[in-house]
Amino acid sequence: xxxxxxxxxxxxxxxxxxxxxxxxxxxxxxxxxDLGWKDVGYQGSDFFETPNIDRLASExxxxxxxxxxxxxxxxxxxxxxxxxxxxxxxVYAVGSTDRGDKGAQRLVPIPNKNGLAKANVTVxxxxxxxxxxxxxFGKWHLAGKDGALPTQQxxxxxxxxxxxxxxxxxxxxxxxxxPSDPKGxxxxxxxxxxxxxxxxxxxxxxxxxxxxxxSPLQGRTExxxxxxxxxxxxxxxxxxxxxxxxxxxxxxxxxLEKLKDLELDKNTLLVFTSDNGGTQQSSQEPxxxxxxxxxxxxxxxxxxxxxxxxxxxxxxxxxxxxxIDLFPTFLAAAGADVPANKTLDGESLVPLxxxxxxxxxxxxxxxxxGYLDSPVIRGRELDVxxxxxxxxxxxxxxxxxxxxxxxxxxxxxxxxxxLETNNAVELYNLSDDIGERNNLVVKNAPKRDELxxxxxxxxxxxNALIPNERNPNYDAVAGxxxxxxxxxxxxxxxx
Numbered sequence: 001x002x003x004x005x006x007x008x009x010x011x012x013x014x015x016x017x018x019x020x021x022x023x024x025x026x027x028x029x030x031x032x033x034d035l036g037w038k039d040v041g042y043q044g045s046d047f048f049e050t051p052n053i054d055r056l057a058s059e060x061x062x063x064x065x066x067x068x069x070x071x072x073x074x075x076x077x078x079x080x081x082x083x084x085x086x087x088x089x090x091v092y093a094v095g096s097t098d099r100g101d102k103g104a105q106r107l108v109p110i111p112n113k114n115g116l117a118k119a120n121v122t123v124x125x126x127x128x129x130x131x132x133x134x135x136x137f138g139k140w141h142l143a144g145k146d147g148a149l150p151t152q153q154x155x156x157x158x159x160x161x162x163x164x165x166x167x168x169x170x171x172x173x174x175x176x177x178x179p180s181d182p183k184g185x186x187x188x189x190x191x192x193x194x195x196x197x198x199x200x201x202x203x204x205x206x207x208x209x210x211x212x213x214x215s216p217l218q219g220r221t222e223x224x225x226x227x228x229x230x231x232x233x234x235x236x237x238x239x240x241x242x243x244x245x246x247x248x249x250x251x252x253x254x255x256l257e258k259l260k261d262l263e264l265d266k267n268t269l270l271v272f273t274s275d276n277g278g279t280q281q282s283s284q285e286p287x288x289x290x291x292x293x294x295x296x297x298x299x300x301x302x303x304x305x306x307x308x309x310x311x312x313x314x315x316x317x318x319x320x321x322x323x324i325d326l327f328p329t330f331l332a333a334a335g336a337d338v339p340a341n342k343t344l345d346g347e348s349l350v351p352l353x354x355x356x357x358x359x360x361x362x363x364x365x366x367x368x369x370g371y372l373d374s375p376v377i378r379g380r381e382l383d384v385x386x387x388x389x390x391x392x393x394x395x396x397x398x399x400x401x402x403x404x405x406x407x408x409x410x411x412x413x414x415x416x417x418x419l420e421t422n423n424a425v426e427l428y429n430l431s432d433d434i435g436e437r438n439n440l441v442v443k444n445a446p447k448r449d450e451l452x453x454x455x456x457x458x459x460x461x462x463n464a465l466i467p468n469e470r471n472p473n474y475d476a477v478a479g480x481x482x483x484x485x486x487x488x489x490x491x492x493x494x495x
Contacts, residue, residue, distance in 0.1 A: 024203045025307065026196075026268040027127070027330050028259075030252060031080070031207065033073065033139060033214040036278020037287060037300045038235070039245055046233030048245045052253035056272055057304050061311040061353060065320040065430075066303020067364065067397075068276045071292050071390065072372070074114075074141045076275040076323065077209075081122040081142070081153070083327030083344040086367050087464035089113065089120055091142070097370020103475040104386040106408045107467040109370035115147015121339045123327040124154025127205045130336035135159075135195040138188045138209035143170030155207070157195065162211060163187045174214050182218035182244060183211045185251040193258040200262050203334065208255070212248040215279070219243025235283050269307040269333050271326060277301070280377055286435040289376040292389035294366050294404065295436050297377065307333070311353050319357060320397055322364045325349050345462075363398040363451075365458050369407065369467045378435075380406075392467050396455040400431035403451040411468050416452070425452065 037043060041050040042057040069079030070086060078084075078091035086092050090113040093099070097109040116122070124134045136155040143149050149170040150158035160167040163177030163184035177184045192208045212218075219227075223243035236242065252272070259265040277291045277298040278284050289295030303321065305311055324346035331338060332348040347359050372389040383391060392407035409424035410416075419425050420442050427441045427448045441448050459466065 024131075024335060025333055026204050026206075026264060027132070027333065028192075028196075028206045028208065028255070028268060028270045029326065030255070030270070030272045031077075031138075031209040032248060032272075032274040032302075033209070033211055034276065034279055034291060035213055035245070035248070035274035035302060036282055036284045036290070036297070037302060038284045039213070039278055039282055040302045043302065045236055047227070047230065047236035047238075048242050050245060050249040052249045052256060053272060053302070053304070056252065056256065056270070056306055058314050059308075060270070060304050060306025060313065061315045061317055063303040063305070063321050063352075064316055064318045066273060066301050067299050067320065067322040068274065068301050069299075069322050069324050070276065070366065071294055071298040071368065072276050073139075073214075075368075077139075077141055078116045080275075080323045080326060081124070082116060082120045083123060083324050083342075083346050084120070085324065085345045085365060085462055087459075087462040088343065088345070089116055090465075091116060091146075092368055092370055093372060094141075097368075097372075100371045100373035100388050101386060102471070102473050104388070105371050105391075105471045106412060106474050107392055108469040108471050109392065110465045110467050112370065113146040114144030116142040116153070117146060118148035118152050120153075121342045122153045123330055124150075124205060124207070126154070126327070126331055126336060126339050126342075127334060128154050128156065129339065130331075130334055132203045132205045132334065133199045134205045134207075135192065135199075136207045136209070137192045137195070138184075139211050140170050140209070141172055143172075159188075159191045161187045161191075174211060174216065176216050176218040179221055182220060182223075182247050183213070185210055185212050185248050186254070189251040189254050193255060196258060196264065197262060200264060205330070210248060210251070212251075213241070213244040215281075217241055217244045217281070219247050223247050235285065238281060241281050266308045269305070269310075269330070272302065272304045273323065274301045283377070285377075288378045288436040291376075292372045292374070293376045293379060294368060294390060294393055294395050295376070295379070296402075296430070296434060298390075299366065305349070305353055307353055310350075312355060315355070317352050317357070319352055319359060320364055321349055321352070322346065329353075363396050363454060363458075365397075365455070366393075366395040367459075367462075367464050368393055369465055394455060394459070394464070396451050396458070397430075398451055398454065400429050401447055401451060402428050402430055402436070403448065403455065405452065405455060407467055411466075412470070419448070427451070 041054045068076045070076040074094045075091045097112040136150040136158040163181030227239035227242040284297035287297035289297035328348040332350045375384040404426040409422045413422040428436045
């Protein structure tokens with residue numbers, strides 16, 4: 001009965017019919033969950049295998065500096081769908097910005113919004129208004145008390161599953177699927193393919209947001225066996241993690257074949273990327289950090305765009321791009337206008353896709369005014385000791401340069417006057433230090449001041465909320481003691 005209702009719903013969407021000759025491309029966004037920059041074959045993994053994603057990379061353009069707009073799931077998705085940086089929608093974290101040892105938090109964090117507000121016009125709203133039929137398949141993670149459901153934010157249809165039956169629209173949580181359908185990757189892909197087939201004569205936008213590879217990790221029995229039999233790599237060696245990635249890749253292959261069978265591949269703009277960096281289950285070296293932080297390992301992603309006739313096969317672009325750029329990119333590709341009264345923080349990537357190598361903007365930004373627990377790989381020493389992935393921080397990336405501004409030290413330890421000693425700022429040249437190991441905050445004061453000035457101006461332009469209230473529960477003595485205890489434990493652990 002559910003299958004019948006689903007089929008009727010897909011066929012009953014009454015929108016104008018278009019054909020490929022109209023020049024309006026179909027648009028597909030495949031959004032992985034927790035897939036890191038080094039978790040795909042084309043990025044040089046010595047153990048994981050992703051033949052279909054690699055093929056997609058060979059047929060399109062790879063952005064070598066492609067980024068998520070936040071270090072973890074919900075804010076990254078809010079940025080992607082709204083086209084806005086976090087200061088505009090206030091989704092900064094999953095659940096709360098007040099996570100971790102309260103006695104070690106020096107500032108009161110800025111409160112988090114749990115969900116993307118219905119009033120915030122999404123890319124699905126905009127494309128639907130332009131005549132596209134829109135479908136969402138998989139994870140949403142934005143329907144909390146402050147948010148709305150996919151069908152309230154521009155999607156004609158929405159479907160979610162872990163392969164164990166339908167999930168309620170907008171449901172949250174992560175779980176495994178059946179052994180034959182880990183994380184529901186094949187169910188979600190099949191439903192997306194049904195949507196594509198039902199609307200093949202119309203321009204469509206398909207947002208396929210997988211639950212894979214988010215924990216709990218899961219792979220097909222034969223996939224796990226394959227990697228258990230494989231010689232471990234020097235960087236990666238986890239058979240279960242590899243199997244989960246491999247099965248996600250297999251689902252991508254099914255969608256690519258469906259497009260080819262329907263002869264839609266030549267008129268479809270397809271993007272593959274991830275919501276945030278990988279977890280500690282997979283090293284992202286040479287990148288520093290992982291999911292939840294704002295070092296490169298937390299935000300740099302696999303980022304591929306294939307648009308036949310526009311992108312050159314096997315091409316690469318080293319211009320920094322970020323997932324908020326997809327909203328204006330999709331509008332430009334569709335020939336659609338920006339909705340009235342809608343502010344977009346990103347910039348269309350169409351010039352880059354056509355082979356030009358510059359954008360009008362010079363910088364991209366991140367803003368996280370809160371606390372996340374569980375330290376990351378090669379995080380800040382104090383954060384590792386006190387158990388934080390991130391403390392309040394804002395970041396600017398301009399050209400080869402990246403600057404981190406930590407609000408605790410900025411607000412409480414002398415600010416700009418004490419930059420050379422208070423650890424409020426870290427400055428890295430990513431062109432020769434992608435691992436963010438060599439802090440140049442003292443050695444290159446002119447570049448530091450240039451980026452800092454631009455970041456402070458960006459705060460004003462976006463009305464960014466900066467934590468400035470001292471935490472009355474902060475206990476410097478207890479925090480120091482806790483840090484020492486954690487430091488002792490960390491030294492006993494294997495690196």
